[in-house]
Amino acid sequence: MVKPQEDFLSVLNARSQDIFRKIVERYLETGAPVGSRDLSRMLQMGLSPASVRNVMADLEDLGLIAAPHTSAGRAPTQEGLRFFVDAMLEVGAVDERERQRIARSIEGQQRGQVEDVLTEASQLLSGLSQGAGVVIASKADMVLRHIEFVRLDATRAMAILVGEDGQVENRIMDVPPGLTASTLTQAGNYLARHVVGRTLAEARMALSAAREEQRAELDELTQKLVEAGIATMGQASLNATPTVIVRGRANLINDTMASEELLRMRQLFDELESKDGLLELLGDAEKAQGVRIFIGSENKLFSLSGSSVILSPYKDANDRIVGVLGVIGPTRLNYARIVPVVDYTANVISAMMARKRQA
Structure with a gap:
């Protein structure tokens, strides 16, 4: 227990x-178990190996350490690591050179799409941790900055939805026959008045509440196009699944791994790609006040691979949590160093999101 x-x-x-x-x-x-003789030499209190062994036996009885395989040494258990992280871990500040590297790398992508920024963050975290960098981003709450229709042919048009964070959603839609260019412009202008600055869900609610206004202001053909645009926004929201970006997978796989370890790690990557369990992680992030650390089996997405994951939420320009970023690695991650790096990176991303809205 x-x-x-x-x-x-x-x-x-x-x-x-x-x-x-x-x-x-x-x-x-x-990454190796520690024996009583080595511990005796490391300690400043001058204990004999026999005295150290007695203490180690007590720690083992508590379930905090164990002997891996037939080793004479002891290593922390998952429960022991959790106790260490929660009660004994001393987290310092991010090294100034790393702070500059993080800020420079992310700000260098500021003019690009948000996904470019998140990809850079994932690559950066992988390089700084020697693990895999991961970003899980929600698309469901895109705040709209612009909407317009572009005619493709006589019966189809493209609705272009642009978010305040630079995200772009394109949707092909059927349109009523006989549409003119002015009708497309009128419908786009009407929608823009009601949707700019709102999420997709908020925009649909506002447009539904304004149906009487639509009938008074728009002709029948333009009304039909507006209705098609509302349906398109609904489709974009319903189909919005989390985006997952993983960089540095090779850092978690090496030639010394047993075949079952390789299989478990590859299955983890498959599950990340299929997005199983990601919504649960995003839900956890919304409740979190900062960095979350999952060790081994504490999170079902990472339990099979026996990995640890350090995650921190990041926010959009409206101070809403829209994703998490962090590091996947073995349970012997350097938590004291990586925790502040992940937290700082999330803060830099959130600040960048705010600046993109103001730009």
């Missing part, structure tokens, strides 16, 4: 906490 973190703190004296911290820090640094 998992114990609350305060229970562990209440039963671990200063010596036990120090030994546990050394085991975790060495494991995070090397």
